[in-house]
Amino acid sequence: xxxxxLGEFEIVVVAAVLHLGRDAYGVAIRQEIEERADRSAAIGxxxxxxxxxxxxxxxxxxLGAATAERGGRAKRFFSITAEGRRAFDDSVAxxxxxxxxxxxxxxx
Amino acid sequence: xxxxxxxxxxxxxxxxxxxxxxxxxxxxxDDILGDLQEEWNLRATISPFRAKVWxxxxxxxxxxxxxxxxxxxxxxxxxxxxxxxxxxxxxxxxFWDKLVSRSVVESLSALENAPDIFLIRFSYFFLxxxxxxxxxxxxxxxxxxxxWSYRKNIVFCLGPVFLIIHGLMFHNLxxxxxxxxxxxxxxxxxxxxxxxxxxxxxxxxxxxFGDNLFGxxx
Numbered sequence: 264x265x266x267x268x269l270g271e272f273e274i275v276v277v278a279a280v281l282h283l284g285r286d287a288y289g290v291a292i293r294q295e296i297e298e299r300a301d302r303s304a305a306i307g308x309x310x311x312x313x314x315x316x317x318x319x320x321x322x323x324x325x326l327g328a329a330t331a332e333r334g335g336r337a338k339r340f341f342s343i344t345a346e347g348r349r350a351f352d353d354s355v356a357x358x359x360x361x362x363x364x365x366x367x368x369x370x371x
Numbered sequence: 372x373x374x375x376x377x378x379x380x381x382x383x384x385x386x387x388x389x390x391x392x393x394x395x396x397x398x399x400x401d402d403i404l405g406d407l408q409e410e411w412n413l414r415a416t417i418s419p420f421r422a423k424v425w426x427x428x429x430x431x432x433x434x435x436x437x438x439x440x441x442x443x444x445x446x447x448x449x450x451x452x453x454x455x456x457x458x459x460x461x462x463x464x465x466f467w468d469k470l471v472s473r474s475v476v477e478s479l480s481a482l483e484n485a486p487d488i489f490l491i492r493f494s495y496f497f498l499x500x501x502x503x504x505x506x507x508x509x510x511x512x513x514x515x516x517x518x519w520s521y522r523k524n525i526v527f528c529l530g531p532v533f534l535i536i537h538g539l540m541f542h543n544l545x546x547x548x549x550x551x552x553x554x555x556x557x558x559x560x561x562x563x564x565x566x567x568x569x570x571x572x573x574x575x576x577x578x579x580f581g582d583n584l585f586g587x588x589x
Contacts, residue, residue, distance in 0.1 A: 289406035306406055307391075307433020310399045311440035332412055334382065336405030 269321075269354040275300055276312045277351045280322070280341050288327070288338040313341055321347030383411040384423055387430040394437045403433070 279295040280287040289306055296304045316322040327338040395403055414422035
C-alpha cells in the first residue's frame with residue numbers, strides 16, 4: 264500500500280463522491296452521507312476532508328456555473344482520481360480484513 | 372465571480388454566515404456558504420425557525436473542523452511566536468493590574484472614611500475591565516491593519532488571551548476570600564467577556580496570518 268490508509272470519515276466521504284459520480288458537490292455529498300450512513304455530517308468537516316484529499320492528489324474538483332439559489336455562488340464538483348480510487352480500495356480491504364469474522368456475532 | 376462575493380450576500384443567518392466567512396479557508400468559504408444557502412432556502416420554505424437552527428448547528432459543528440484543518444497548516448515556529456506574544460501581553464496586563472487597579476483599591480481602603488467593601492471590589496472589577504477594553508481596543512485596529520509590521524501585530528493582538536489567564540488568577544483570589552455574591556457574578560460576566568474576546572482573537576489572527584491560521588488555499 265503506497266499511501267497511508269484513509270481515515271474512517273475519509274472513506275465515508277470518498278464513498279459518497281463515488282456514489283454520486285458527476286453530481287458530487289457539497290450539498291449532495293452531505294445528503295448522501297446522511298441517507299446511506301445514517302449520520303449527520305457538518306458541511307465544514309466534508310470540505311476540510313475533501314481539501315486534505317485534494318492536497319494528497321486523491322480528489323480533484325472543478326467549478327460549475329453560479330446559480331441564484333446559491334446567492335450567485337458556483338457549485339464545486341468533486342471527483343476521485345485513479346490514485347484516490349486505489350487508496351479507497353486498499354483502505355476498505357484493510358478495514359474488511361479487520362471486520363472479517365466479526366459479522367457472525369449474533370444481532371441483538 | 373464567486374470570489375467577489377462576501378457573507379452579506381447570504382440570506383441565511385447573517386452572524387452564522389459571518390463566522391463561516393472568517394473561519395473557513397478562503398478557498399472553500401464561498402463553496403460552503405453557497406451550499407449552506409442552497410439547503411437553507413429549501414428548509415426555510417418548510418420552517419424558517421428549524422432552518423435557522425439547522426444553519427447554526429452546521430456552522431457551529433464546522434468551526435472545529437476549520438480550526439483543525441488550519442492548525443495542521445501552522446508551523447511550530449509560528450506557534451512559538453504566538454506563545455511569546457502571549458507572554459508579553461500577560462506581563463503588560465499584570466502590570467496594569469498591579470500599578471493601576473490594585474493601587475487604586477488599596478488607596479480607597481486606606482481612607483479614613485473608606486467606602487463600602489462592595490464599592491471597593493466593584494472599583495477593582497471596573498478598573499480591571501478598563502484594562503481589558505484597552506487591550507481589546509489595541510487588538511482590533513492592529514488585527515485589521517495589514518500595514519503594521521508582522522512582529523507588532525503578533526505582540527499586541529493576543530492581549531485578551533492573557534486577560535482570561537489573568538481573570539482565572541483573580542478567580543482564585545475571589546474564591547478564597549469572603550466576597551459577596553454580586554461582585555462574584557460580575558466577575559463571572561467578565562470571564563464570559565474574556566471568552567468572547569478570545570473568540571474574537573482568532574478572527575483577528577486570521578486577518579493577520581491570512582489563510583495560514585485557519586488553512587490556506589487549495
